[in-house]
Amino acid sequence: xxxxxxxxxxxxxxxxxxxxxxxxxxxxxxxxxxxxxxxxxxxxxxxxxxxxxxxxxxxxxxxxxxxxxxxxxxxxxxxxxxxxxxxxxxxxxxxxxxxxxxxxxxxxxxxxxxxxxxxxxxxxxxxxxxxxxxxxxxxxxxxxxxxxxxxxxxxxxxxxxxxxxxxxxxxxxxxxxxxxxxxxxxxxxxxxxxxxxxxxxxxxxxxxxxxxxxxxxxxxxxxxxxxxxxxxxxxxxxxxxxxxxxxxxxxxxxxxxxxxxxxxxxxxxxxxxxxxxxxxxxxxxxxxxxxxxxxxxxxxxxxxxxxxxxxxxxxxxxxxxxxxxxxxxxxxxxxxxxx
Amino acid sequence: xxxxxxxxxxxxxxxxxxxxxxxxxxxxxxxxxxxxxxxxxxxxxxxxxxxxxxxxxxxxxxxxxxxxxxxxxxxxxxxxxxxxxxxxxxxxxxxxxxxxxxxxxxxxxxxxxxxxxxxxxxxxxxxxxxxxxxxxxxxxxxxxxxxxxxxxxxxxxxxxxxxxxxxxxxxxxxxxxxxxxxxxxxxxxxxxxxxxxxxxxxxxxxxxxxxxxxxxxxxxxxxxxxxxxxxxxxxxxxxxxxxxxxxxxxxxxxxxxxxxxxxxxxxxxxxxxxxxxxxxxxxxxxxxxxxxxxxxxxxxxxxxxxxxxxxxxxxxxxxxxxxxxxxxxxxxxxxxxxx
Ligand SMILES: Nc1ncnc2c1ncn2[C@@H]1O[C@H](COP(=O)(O)OP(=O)(O)OP(=O)(O)O)[C@@H](O)[C@H]1O
Ligand SMILES: Nc1ncnc2c1ncn2[C@@H]1O[C@H](COP(=O)(O)OP(=O)(O)OP(=O)(O)O)[C@@H](O)[C@H]1O
Ligand SMILES: [Mg+2]
Ligand SMILES: [Mg+2]
Ligand SMILES: [Mg+2]
Ligand SMILES: [Mg+2]
Ligand SMILES: [Mg+2]
Ligand SMILES: [Mg+2]
Numbered sequence: 001x002x003x004x005x006x007x008x009x010x011x012x013x014x015x016x017x018x019x020x021x022x023x024x025x026x027x028x029x030x031x032x033x034x035x036x037x038x039x040x041x042x043x044x045x046x047x048x049x050x051x052x053x054x055x056x057x058x059x060x061x062x063x064x065x066x067x068x069x070x071x072x073x074x075x076x077x078x079x080x081x082x083x084x085x086x087x088x089x090x091x092x093x094x095x096x097x098x099x100x101x102x103x104x105x106x107x108x109x110x111x112x113x114x115x116x117x118x119x120x121x122x123x124x125x126x127x128x129x130x131x132x133x134x135x136x137x138x139x140x141x142x143x144x145x146x147x148x149x150x151x152x153x154x155x156x157x158x159x160x161x162x163x164x165x166x167x168x169x170x171x172x173x174x175x176x177x178x179x180x181x182x183x184x185x186x187x188x189x190x191x192x193x194x195x196x197x198x199x200x201x202x203x204x205x206x207x208x209x210x211x212x213x214x215x216x217x218x219x220x221x222x223x224x225x226x227x228x229x230x231x232x233x234x235x236x237x238x239x240x241x242x243x244x245x246x247x248x249x250x251x252x253x254x255x256x257x258x259x260x261x262x263x264x265x266x267x268x269x270x271x272x273x274x275x276x277x278x279x280x281x282x283x284x285x286x287x288x289x290x291x292x293x294x295x296x297x298x299x300x301x302x303x304x305x306x307x308x309x310x311x312x313x314x315x316x317x318x319x320x321x322x323x324x325x326x327x328x329x330x331x332x333x334x335x336x337x338x339x
Numbered sequence: 340x341x342x343x344x345x346x347x348x349x350x351x352x353x354x355x356x357x358x359x360x361x362x363x364x365x366x367x368x369x370x371x372x373x374x375x376x377x378x379x380x381x382x383x384x385x386x387x388x389x390x391x392x393x394x395x396x397x398x399x400x401x402x403x404x405x406x407x408x409x410x411x412x413x414x415x416x417x418x419x420x421x422x423x424x425x426x427x428x429x430x431x432x433x434x435x436x437x438x439x440x441x442x443x444x445x446x447x448x449x450x451x452x453x454x455x456x457x458x459x460x461x462x463x464x465x466x467x468x469x470x471x472x473x474x475x476x477x478x479x480x481x482x483x484x485x486x487x488x489x490x491x492x493x494x495x496x497x498x499x500x501x502x503x504x505x506x507x508x509x510x511x512x513x514x515x516x517x518x519x520x521x522x523x524x525x526x527x528x529x530x531x532x533x534x535x536x537x538x539x540x541x542x543x544x545x546x547x548x549x550x551x552x553x554x555x556x557x558x559x560x561x562x563x564x565x566x567x568x569x570x571x572x573x574x575x576x577x578x579x580x581x582x583x584x585x586x587x588x589x590x591x592x593x594x595x596x597x598x599x600x601x602x603x604x605x606x607x608x609x610x611x612x613x614x615x616x617x618x619x620x621x622x623x624x625x626x627x628x629x630x631x632x633x634x635x636x637x638x639x640x641x642x643x644x645x646x647x648x649x650x651x652x653x654x655x656x657x658x659x660x661x662x663x664x665x666x667x668x669x670x671x672x673x674x675x676x677x678x
Contacts, residue, residue: 005439010469019467023445027452028431028462040463042428044487047384053430053483054466059474089381091392092367093481095434100344106362113366123367124379127393127481128358130349131676135398137474142432142466144392144483148383337470 012225013330038079050085053144065193069108073115076143081200082220085147093127097136119198157238159218162309165285167278170300173256176270191255197274202297209291219279229268229327232315245305245317271338351564352669377418389424392483404532408447412454415482420539421559424486432466436475458537498557499578501648504624506617509639512595515609530594536613541636548630558618568607568666571654584644584656610677
């Protein structure tokens with residue numbers, strides 16, 4: 001057991017979930033938190049509210065395809081959207097390091113403004129703190145969001161059932177490799193851009209797929225830290241079901257694949273900031289997929305596997321050469337401070 | 340104009356409000372945010388929600404009377420309470436520095452648990468990030484809160500009117516001087532403890548004061564960063580009214596006064612974390628005061644002045660020796676990282 005916090009505790013993988021399960025959950029436990037969904041669902045009056053928070057500590061703060069501010073808006077909007085919520089309001093709390101260039105702050109704030117406007121959400125409250133030089137890193141932003149979930153929508157990682165289709169909304173690894181390529185000064189740097197985008201509209205389109213099956217959209221998660229492999233493990237664990245993926249169906253850009261090879265990373269474990277995984281009733285898989293492909297953020301969507309009754313709690317993948325590989329949750333600190 | 344962020348931008352005084360007014364408000368402006376109350380009031384369905392966020396970056400993280408975790412609970416509960424809300428749910432986002440002792444994290448989490456239990460609120464969602472050694476300072480916590488405001492309650496800094504009484508719930512400067520005494524190793528260290536406490540129950544008692552005047556509680560604010568003087572300036576500005584205080588009526592502990600003298604600080608500008616300022620209809624001042632004094636957190640409550648029609652937007656104080664002093668908002672960085 002660790003006596004000190006290490007970078008891996010923030011990677012979104014095994015160490016993060018151990019920290020949450022050993023330290024935070026025992027202290028804070030309640031039925032809402034214990035679900036460990038991407039957002040809390042609160043019944044307030046006649047309304048079902050979604051409520052979620054994320055701190056953003058990405059470095060560098062500007063990167064191809066975005067910056068820390070844009071990320072802070074889309075990231076929180078997406079954790080709301082993963083409940084099927086309509087995102088409404090955000091708060092923004094800033095921890096600024098003494099010496100931060102006001103010009104850089106203005107650039108970040110402007111991109112938050114633009115991202116919020118694009119996503120149809122409003123910043124209604126905020127906070128501003130400053131820490132001494134060398135006690136922060138330019139800028140950290142914590143955004144918290146509120147949205148409203150319609151009465152008939154019921155999405156949770158625990159709802160995956162054997163037979164369900166697993167859908168992915170597009171190519172994987174773009175966000176993480178945009179940051180890593182820039183950090184490492186790879187030649188791919190200019191080609192790979194973060195996929196950072198708000199997914200609530202795509203989710204609304206998915207929910208509106210014509211259907212005789214009510215309640216066909218069982219689970220939604222954005223595969224951020226830890227990537228697709230870690231997120232599917234979370235769903236497998238929460239639903240006590242198994243997952244079987246087909247490697248060849250998983251979309252990866254050539255440039256991302258190349259950068260991953262150079263850095264010895266597996267795209268399945270690399271963070272995304274504008275992608276979702278969906279678990280859908282079997283008879284609705286193709287219809288939801290078609291609908292996703294009509295949306296600009298779902299053009300490369302694919303069915304990547306199915307939920308199975310065998311190996312509950314585990315994620316397996318049929319590889320291109322016909323083998324079967326176990327995809328465990330991410331371990332270690334391969335991609336620190338990616339969001 | 341500053342080209343770089345300085346510590347004073349986080350002091351809660353003039354530089355902070357300039358940063359908010361020049362950079363954040365122009366980008367994020369909307370009618371809810373623009374009120375600059377301690378919390379946003381949101382109409383969702385039939386419910387009036389209060390929503391507020393604060394980051395905590397206090398150093399040291401443990402101090403007489405509390406720690407950063409306790410502060411993070413009471414601080415956010417209080418910004419909800421200042422709308423008259425019943426606080427319900429909190430989120431907690433942690434930014435941990437690599438190398439933080441897990442033992443210290445556990446201590447902080449345990450005091451958050453206890454403070455939340457005392458305050459009747461639940462942590463329903465969270466986030467955990469880790470930054471490299473030397474890029475953070477042990478632990479930063481951002482708490483965001485949601486509460487419900489009854490339909491007949493209408494509290495806002497803009498509602499102060501000439502004639503209204505200004506009430507203060509107890510002694511000032513305890514929190515800030517507990518931290519400063521510890522930092523400076525003053526002999527008072529052991530005597531001065533943070534006043535850190537949740538004020539929602541005191542507010543509920545105040546709202547329940549028997550009255551024929553509906554809506555007698557006009558403004559509530561917790562005088563945190565910048566202290567009583569800065570907070571009253573905010574109310575004066577928002578309500579376009581003047582304030583006249585009576586120095587001798589303002590309760591200050593002897594130990595706090597002594598520590599302030601040694602450090603050259605004015606208790607009127609020192610942060611509190613368990614005190615409130617209230618602006619109350621004139622005929623209700625005494626009744627509300629009596630009610631406050633019955634509450635453990637209001638035992639030392641006092642009427643400290645009144646709202647006046649002269650000098651709108653300004654705070655004046657009749658001093659002990661009969662003069663009149665202008666109390667401007669705090670300038671500079673005299674008390675960095677106090678919360
Ligand atoms: N410090 C914490 N205290 C309580 N719950 C936490 C804490 N950190 C995370 N959680 C909970 O653990 C679950 C997973 O959190 P996590 O931050 O990994 O999800 P996410 O926000 O969807 O991912 P990311 O942060 O990579 O965007 C969520 O249910 C969250 O509420
Ligand atoms: N970065 C920001 N963006 C938008 N609004 C902000 C920002 N920082 C502060 N505000 C707003 O400015 C007002 C004052 O904020 P401030 O943090 O001083 O209040 P507080 O939380 O009551 O005090 P403290 O932080 O000392 O506890 C609030 O209405 C808040 O929503
Ligand atoms: Mg997230
Ligand atoms: Mg998520
Ligand atoms: Mg604040
Ligand atoms: Mg506050
Ligand atoms: Mg306040
Ligand atoms: Mg998170």
